[in-house]
Amino acid sequence: MALKPSKKPSKREKPVIGKLSFTDEDVKNSPFFQKQIEEAKRFMKEHPFPIELLRSK
Amino acid sequence: MQKEKYPYKADDSLAKFEFQSHGPNGIINKTIVYSEIGKLKDGTPVLNLGFGDLNETDNTFSDISVSNNADREKVLATVASSVLDIMSHYDDVAIRAVGSTPARTRLYQMGINAIKKEIESQFNIYGFKDDEWHKIESCKNYNAFLLTKKNSKFE
Helix, strand or coil, X not given: CCCCECCCCCCCCCCEECCCCCCHXXXXXXXXXXXXXXXXXXXXXXXXXXXXXXXXX | CCCCCCCEEECCCCCEEEEEEEECCXXXXXXXXXXXXEECCCCCEEEEEEEEEEECCCCEEEXXXXXXXXXXXXXXXXXXXXXXXXXXXXXXXXXXXXXXXHHHHHHHHHHHHHCHHHXXXXXXXXXXXXXXXXXXXXXXXXXXEEEEXXXXXXX
């Protein structure tokens, strides 16, 4: 993911970072996750989040 | 977050997490995967929260089984903690969450309601209901959730 890491230091305890039992490739090849992702993309396209809601208190 | 949670491991991008659920039905490997699914109109990336069990024999994922491992709250607290990790790791990001079944979506809602006051100090929580996004209210049921940082761009 090409996201920008936060510059603000987090006060939260960090999780252990390391090699996981599964890889990106496993996720990419997983019908289970790919179906979730495709459905999520379709949902957000059909029901875009109204940005005005962010401005309302 | 004060609730008991499982220790968990993340990859270095904090996009993937894993932990083990321990209970009467043994040890179940759980995975959380965040995937970019689009952007809000202001450019904020939206990540989908994917959650499932990992079968380590062939590295496949599923959520067909109902684990019944008597640790629902602890599992929910662990997932919620991963949300806080990814929200604090990335500058500007929104998380979209929906259960794989209506019952599981309700489970997410129970988890959100349990810590609503705590998360509302840092985040905005929205729910999708009746074909629209709303600011979430405790007594209502929603079909999907979106979490954003309380954002200086708008406040």
